[in-house]
Amino acid sequence: MLEIKNLHVKLEEEDKQILKGVDLKIGAGEVHAIMGPNGSGKSTLSYVLSGRDGYEVTEGSASLLGEELLDMEPEERAAAGLFLAFQYPVEIPGVGNMTFLRTALNAQRKARGEEEMSAADFLKMIREKAKTLKIDSEMLKRPVNMGFSGGEKKRNEILQMAVLEPKMCVLDETDSGLDVDAMKLVSDGVNALRDAGRSFLVITHYQRLLNHIVPDVVHIMADGRIIKTGGKELALEVEENGYADILNEVA
Amino acid sequence: MALPQVKQDATDARLAALTMPEGSGWATAAREDALARVQTMGLPGRRDEYWKFTRPDLLTSVEPKPAAIFANDETPLFSEIDRVRLVFVDGVFDAAQSDDPALAGVEIDRLADATQTDIHWARDVYGVLEARGQKPVERPLAALNTAFATDGVMIRATGKAKLPVSLVYLHQSETSDAILHHCIKVEPGAELTVLENGPAAARFNKVMEVEVADGAAFHHVRAQGRDHERQAVTHIFARLGTESTFKSFTMTSNGIMTRNECIVELTGDDAIAHVAGACLGDGDFHHDDTVFITHDAQNCESRQVFKKVLRNGATGVFQGKILVQPDAQKTDGYQISQSLLLDDDSNFYAKPELEIYADDVQCSHGSTSGAIDETALFYLRSRGIPEPKAQDLMVLAFLAEAIEEIDNKAIAEDVLVRLSAWLERRRKG
Numbered sequence: 159m160l161e162i163k164n165l166h167v168k169l170e171e172e173d174k175q176i177l178k179g180v181d182l183k184i185g186a187g188e189v190h191a192i193m194g195p196n197g198s199g200k201s202t203l204s205y206v207l208s209g210r211d212g213y214e215v216t217e218g219s220a221s222l223l224g225e226e227l228l229d230m231e232p233e234e235r236a237a238a239g240l241f242l243a244f245q246y247p248v249e250i251p252g253v254g255n256m257t258f259l260r261t262a263l264n265a266q267r268k269a270r271g272e273e274e275m276s277a278a279d280f281l282k283m284i285r286e287k288a289k290t291l292k293i294d295s296e297m298l299k300r301p302v303n304m305g306f307s308g309g310e311k312k313r314n315e316i317l318q319m320a321v322l323e324p325k326m327c328v329l330d331e332t333d334s335g336l337d338v339d340a341m342k343l344v345s346d347g348v349n350a351l352r353d354a355g356r357s358f359l360v361i362t363h364y365q366r367l368l369n370h371i372v373p374d375v376v377h378i379m380a381d382g383r384i385i386k387t388g389g390k391e392l393a394l395e396v397e398e399n400g401y402a403d404i405l406n407e408v409a
Numbered sequence: 410m411a412l413p414q415v416k417q418d419a420t421d422a423r424l425a426a427l428t429m430p431e432g433s434g435w436a437t438a439a440r441e442d443a444l445a446r447v448q449t450m451g452l453p454g455r456r457d458e459y460w461k462f463t464r465p466d467l468l469t470s471v472e473p474k475p476a477a478i479f480a481n482d483e484t485p486l487f488s489e490i491d492r493v494r495l496v497f498v499d500g501v502f503d504a505a506q507s508d509d510p511a512l513a514g515v516e517i518d519r520l521a522d523a524t525q526t527d528i529h530w531a532r533d534v535y536g537v538l539e540a541r542g543q544k545p546v547e548r549p550l551a552a553l554n555t556a557f558a559t560d561g562v563m564i565r566a567t568g569k570a571k572l573p574v575s576l577v578y579l580h581q582s583e584t585s586d587a588i589l590h591h592c593i594k595v596e597p598g599a600e601l602t603v604l605e606n607g608p609a610a611a612r613f614n615k616v617m618e619v620e621v622a623d624g625a626a627f628h629h630v631r632a633q634g635r636d637h638e639r640q641a642v643t644h645i646f647a648r649l650g651t652e653s654t655f656k657s658f659t660m661t662s663n664g665i666m667t668r669n670e671c672i673v674e675l676t677g678d679d680a681i682a683h684v685a686g687a688c689l690g691d692g693d694f695h696h697d698d699t700v701f702i703t704h705d706a707q708n709c710e711s712r713q714v715f716k717k718v719l720r721n722g723a724t725g726v727f728q729g730k731i732l733v734q735p736d737a738q739k740t741d742g743y744q745i746s747q748s749l750l751l752d753d754d755s756n757f758y759a760k761p762e763l764e765i766y767a768d769d770v771q772c773s774h775g776s777t778s779g780a781i782d783e784t785a786l787f788y789l790r791s792r793g794i795p796e797p798k799a800q801d802l803m804v805l806a807f808l809a810e811a812i813e814e815i816d817n818k819a820i821a822e823d824v825l826v827r828l829s830a831w832l833e834r835r836r837k838g
Contacts, residue, residue, distance in 0.1 A: 208791050211783070236793035248788040252806025258789070261802065266793035301806070302788075318792060 159357040160184040160207075160326050165218035167199075167206050176202045178382035179218070184326070184375075187354040191368055192361045193393060194379035195401045200361045201245060203379075204330040208242040209235050222326055236262075237269035239325030243315040243332050250302040255314070258302050259284060259321050266322060287320045291347050309340035316347035327351070328359045333367035345370030365397035378404055416451040419469060420549075423452055426471045427557045434524035439536035443555035446540065450549040459546055462726040462758040463697040467666045468550060468642045473586045473612030476638035483830065485577070486606045486632045486660075486823060492575040495562060499580060499610050500587025502560050506579075514571030515601060520561040520590060530620075531563045534592040538618040538646035542672040546701065551644040551670070554616040558590030565594045566601040566625075573602035573628075578609035580636060585610035591617045595625035597650070602817070603627070608634030613641040623650040623677055629657040630820055632827070633667060637694075640666040651677030651706070658815045660824050661688040661696055662831045668697040675702070675709040675737075685714040685814035687824070689831050690723030690755075697726035698746075704737035704767075713744040716811040718804055719755035720835070730762040733770050740765075742772035749807045750780055801832045 160182070167177040176199045184190050194200050206213050207220060209232035220227045222238055230238065250258070264274040275283070288298060291313045303311050312332055319327055329348070333341055348358070348371050360371055368376070368390065376392040377384045380401065385408045386392065396404070412420065424447065429440055453465035467474055493513040496506040502519055510517035523531050536555040542548060564574055576591070587610035595601050599622070609615070621627045633641060641664065647655050661667055673682045688696050702711045717725035727746035748757035759776040781803050789799035808828060815821040 210787055210791075231796070232787060232790040233793050233795045233799075236791060242791055244788070244791075248785050250782075250785045250788065250803070250806065252809040253789075253802050258792070258794075258802070261798065262789070262792035262794050265795060265798060269793065269795075322792065 159186045159188070160220070160222055160359070162220045163218050165206070165220060166216045167202060167213050168216055170212050170214050176213075176382055177206070180382070180384055182377065182384060184357045184359060186357060188375065189352065189358040189360065189371065189373045190375045190377060191373040191393060192359065192377045192379050192384070193363065193365070193396055198379045199382040200379055201330055204242055204328045204361055207328060208232060208240065233265065234269070236322070236324070237266045241319050241322060241324035241327045243319060243327065243329045245331040245334060247303050247311040247315055249304050251304055253302050255298050255300055255302050256284065259318060262318070263321055284321060288317055290350065291317050291320070292343060293317055308335035309337065312336060312340065312344050313347070316344055320347065320351060325355065326357050326359070328361070330361050331363065332360070333362055333364065341367065341370060365393040368393045380405055380408075412451040413454070416454045419454065420447065420451045422471050423469055424448070429557060430521070430559055432525070435527065435532055436524040436535055440556045442540070443536050443552045446543060446552040447549050447556060450543075450547045450552065452549050452553070459699070459728070462728070462760075463668055463695065467640045468612070468614070468668065473584060474638070474640060475583045476580070476611035476636060476640070477583060478580060479608065479634070479636035481635060483827070486827060487575055487604050487820070489823060490573065490575070490604070490820060492573045492604060494575045494577050496577045496579060497560065497587075497589065497609065499582045499585035500560060500589055500613070512572060513574050514568070515564055515566040515574065517574065518563045520558065520563060523563040528563065530565055530594045531592050534594060534618050534620050535590070538620065538648055539616060539644070541648070541674065542644070542646045542701075548644060548670060548672070550614060550642050551616050551646070554588050554590055554614050554644070558588045558616070561590040561592070563592045564601070564603070565596065566599040567596045569600040570602065573604050575604040578605070578607035578613070578634070580608040580610055580634065580639065583611055586612045588614045590615070593617065593619045593627070595619070595621045595627050597622045598624045600626045601628070603629050605629070605631040606634065608636035608639045609641070611639060613639065613643070615641070615643045617643075617645045619645065619647040619655070621647060621649045621653040621655050624652045625650065626654040627656070628816060630815055630817070631657070631659045632824070633659065633661040633664060635663045637663040638665055640664075642668045643670065645671045647671075647673045647682070649673065649675050649677060649680040649682060652679045653677060654681045656683040656814065656816060657685070658811070659686040660827065661686065662827070663691070663694060664696065665693050666695050668699065670699045671701070673702045673711070675704050675706055675711065678706045678708050680706065680709045682710070683712045683714075683814050685712070685811045687716050687808045687811040687828065688725065689718045689828060690720070690725060691835060692721045692723060694719070694723035696724070698729070700729040702731050702742070704731070704733045704740045704742065706737060708739040709737065710741040711743070712814070713746070714811045714814055715746045716808045717748040717757060718751065718807065719748055719757060720751035722754040724755070725757045727758070727776070728760045730764065731772055731774070733765040733767050733772065735766040737767045738769045740767060740770045740772065742770070744774035745810070746776045747807070748778045749804060750778060797836050801829065804832060805829065
């Protein structure tokens with residue numbers, strides 16, 4: 159599904175290397191988690207994959223289903239099947255949530271040469287999906303993320319994921335700012351989307367999210383590299399002992 | 410006090426080229442008074458403070474700058490709205506192209522006809538509200554209009570109008586210089602909607618005086634034609650009675666010179682005045698919104714919402730004032746003027762003013778100027794929306810607050826379609 163090879167990335171503005179050779183391969187239907195201390199480069203990885211400005215790839219590559227991602231515009235990456243659930247979903251005054259979602263879905267369909275979805279079909283589909291995430295019609299009508307609580311914003315991210323049905327989902331600290339109930343709701347939303355044809359990369363500081371979204375593989379990232387890879391038990395080890403042991407062990 | 414020589418010369422030259430319409434009946438006195446006002450004030454000059462951001466030359470010159478006729482490929486705005494059309498071609502009423510005025514369910518007379526009959530209400534409006542609006546700031550081009558207007562309509566609503574009155578301004582001569590003057594009286598408890606659209610002429614000077622009586626409501630939606638070369642100066646003078654409502658929205662796309670002044674006096678308690686505008690400008694576009702709202706009664710509400718999208722060197726101007734008189738307690742005043750600059754070459758000049766003499770008043774104002782929010786743009790793109798489309802969404806979202814001021818949802822939707830089409834065309838161009 160996703161294959162990242164020897165990825166080196168620096169900030170455009172300053173001469174600071176953030177990623178120093180990341181290698182990662184995620185198969186179809188797999189759920190991988192990346193954990194790591196602050197500043198290890200986890201979020202940068204998600205931004206670079208989604209095509210955000212401000213980063214320069216100095217070496218390496220990343221491909222989605224064999225297509226080179228890094229040459230594409232952000233919207234092309236989305237149409238190719240990539241989805242980033244933002245750590246801080248953006249508020250957009252004046253743009254209605256429904257309009258936004260329908261425009262996005264139809265833009266992706268158009269880019270893939272598929273037929274656009276009618277307003278009626280869209281309405282029916284979104285109502286069903288919103289219901290399972292406990293997003294009421296009032297939230298759908300409001301401008302994108304405006305006046306949403308932290309939990310509502312994250313649920314809205316998962317709703318977008320459910321509507322757009324991407325192949326590769328990157329979740330950037332989706333657990334941040336969530337209480338226990340909200341985390342359960344969001345995780346259930348993600349788990350409902352788990353599918354043999356869909357892969358996930360879950361970026362998190364804490365192991366607790368991984369109790370709900372159980373990963374197949376756990377990677378530990380530090381100083382711009384993946385320094386250790388293991389099964390879900392690796393997350394528990396971090397939870398108990400912190401990152402220090404692993405960092406020492408590798409050093 | 411004598412006028413500066415330059416101003417005196419320019420005023421004399423312009424006035425010499427104009428002739429007061431003959432047979433103006435009762436309006437003759439009003440016209441002569443207005444002419445005296447113009448002679449005293451002189452026409453606007455570059456050094457005038459009120460014209461600091463807009464050069465008046467194109468609006469005061471003896472001859473108008475010729476404006477090419479624009480072939481509009483769109484269905485005109487309001488086509489879907491059930492209305493009574495009154496058509497003016499280069500500033501001259503065209504009965505053949507117009508609907509039967511009687512269908513609107515209000516009294517409608519042509520200015521020239523009205524002045525021959527003793528229409529009391531019109532005598533109390535024509536040039537009267539304009540003259541009141543000359544203080545504290547002079548508006549010589551409006552007085553010039555009162556003196557020399559060649560056509561216009563007098564509309565009086567005594568109940569709820571059956572249909573909106575739609576003033577359609579067609580432009581067929583490259584050198585036309587049109588001066589239209591409309592008077593509107595909405596009697597107590599009555600309701601009227603007036604729509605205006607079209608380029609009107611190469612140069613267009615228009616005054617609309619509106620008297621909104623106690624408990625009456627007046628709605629106004631206007632679209633200034635896409636003809637880029639036309640020049641326009643317009644004034645709305647409105648006086649509002651107790652518990653009355655006045656709402657005016659203007660959409661402007663294109664135009665090398667547009668100055669829209671709106672002067673509103675809230676003279677009765679609990680009145681509401683909303684003035685809004687959305688404009689899109691490209692290249693040598695110049696658009697000026699000048700608004701003056703006077704609160705002279707208690708518990709009134711006024712809103713000014715002006716949004717401008719500028720690109721490719723376009724210029725936008727906003728001069729907006731809220732004046733709260735000593736007795737106008739419990740005033741609720743709001744003013745916002747914002748520009749979205751799509752590149753580094755465009756300019757927005759804003760002069761928001763509050764002058765408050767009452768102590769129990771709520772007034773807020775804000776003015777901003779900025780580029781498209783890159784973070785939001787990326788968010789939209791990351792969901793698969795191509796950059797141009799994402800940018801359009803952001804632009805329309807920016808204009809939304811102004812468009813929401815249109816009460817009629819069908820018209821608001823139509824306006825939105827026009828704005829989207831403009832953006833679409835610019836992408837191709």
